[in-house]
Amino acid sequence: xxxxxxxxxxxxxxxxxxxxxxxxxxxxxxxxxxxxxxxxxxxxxxxxxxxxxxxxxxxxxxxxxxxxxxxxxxxxxxxxxxxxxxxxxxxxxxxxxxxxxxxxxxxxxxxxxxxxxxxxxxxxxxxxxxxxxxxxxxxxxxxxxxxxxxxxxxxxxxxxxxxxxxxxxxxxxxxxxxxxxxxxxxxxxxxxxxxxxxxxxxxxxxxxxxxxxxxxxxxxxxxxxxxxxxxxxxxxxxxxxxxxxxxxxxxxxxx
Numbered sequence: 001x002x003x004x005x006x007x008x009x010x011x012x013x014x015x016x017x018x019x020x021x022x023x024x025x026x027x028x029x030x031x032x033x034x035x036x037x038x039x040x041x042x043x044x045x046x047x048x049x050x051x052x053x054x055x056x057x058x059x060x061x062x063x064x065x066x067x068x069x070x071x072x073x074x075x076x077x078x079x080x081x082x083x084x085x086x087x088x089x090x091x092x093x094x095x096x097x098x099x100x101x102x103x104x105x106x107x108x109x110x111x112x113x114x115x116x117x118x119x120x121x122x123x124x125x126x127x128x129x130x131x132x133x134x135x136x137x138x139x140x141x142x143x144x145x146x147x148x149x150x151x152x153x154x155x156x157x158x159x160x161x162x163x164x165x166x167x168x169x170x171x172x173x174x175x176x177x178x179x180x181x182x183x184x185x186x187x188x189x190x191x192x193x194x195x196x197x198x199x200x201x202x203x204x205x206x207x208x209x210x211x212x213x214x215x216x217x218x219x220x221x222x223x224x225x226x227x228x229x230x231x232x233x234x235x236x237x238x239x240x241x242x243x244x245x246x247x248x249x250x251x252x253x254x255x
Contacts, residue, residue, distance in 0.1 A: 004093035005100070013062050017103075019056045026052055026113060034119055042176065051108045058107055061163060064098040065170045069191065072178040087249035091171065091242050098167060099160070154227040158234070165234040168241035169198050174243045202237060206230065 009016075010076035177191035210233045 004090060005097040007062075007096040008067070009093060009101075011067055015059070015063060019059060022234050023049070023056060023112070024108070027116075030116060031135065042120075044158060049112075049116070053113070055108075056109065057102070060098055060102045061098060061167050064094060064167055065174070068094060068171055069174045069188065072174060086246070088242070088246035090251075091245050095168065095238070096163060096169075099164060102160070102163070153226070154231070158227055158231045161234045161238065163230055165202075165237040165241070166199070168238045168245075169202065170195050171245050172241040173198055175248045196217050 024218035026045055026049045030042060030049060033039075033041035033045055174196055175193045177187045210230050
């Protein structure tokens with residue numbers, strides 16, 4: 001599994017290095033502006049850092065999907081499927097790689113944002129930070145701080161699983177396209193159409209059977225009550241998509 005994840009990293013390290021250099025350059029611009037008291041340039045740097053953060057985060061998932069599509073569309077690239085690894089193991093390793101890289105990106109960029117906020121607070125002679133802001137909000141609304149942190153943690157986990165479910169559905173759409181349209185030059189476009197159809201179906205089920213039941217539990221003080229159902233639903237989507245991709249690769253795709 002680790003070797004497969006290392007293989008994924010080697011394919012993407014050029015792009016990842018470019019994104020790291022981009023963020024590092026913008027952060028250096030921010031720090032220089034901070035040191036020179038150039039507030040206008042600090043604002044410009046901060047704005048570009050926000051944009052770069054969004055680009056970096058979503059590029060992690062876009063790369064994972066496009067690389068998989070290339071592997072199924074190129075005879076030289078998908079030789080990985082000829083190795084003594086099951087299709088299931090290969091698909092799981094790809095999703096784990098995306099998960100690890102996504103979490104690492106989130107932690108790195110999140111830590112950088114907290115650091116920059118601290119610098120701005122020092123410049124403004126104010127002592128504020130993420131913890132202080134959340135604490136004050138909790139006091140203002142009379143909410144238990146433990147409940148807030150539980151809800152935040154659950155929302156983060158829910159967000160990660162939701163993003164993984166989107167990637168897994170994209171994998172399934174690409175695999176379906178590769179299965180039935182192996183020699184069709186429009187299979188890339190058709191895989192996008194299949195992805196949209198699958199997402200619409202998944203969201204329809206979510207809206208009519210999952211989130212509709214959440215409103216009944218919205219009055220509950222326990223955040224688990226209303227976050228757990230959609231979280232489990234997205235987890236089921238991930239598992240079903242992974243096994244679907246594996247079955248198609250083993251039985252229907254000519255590798």
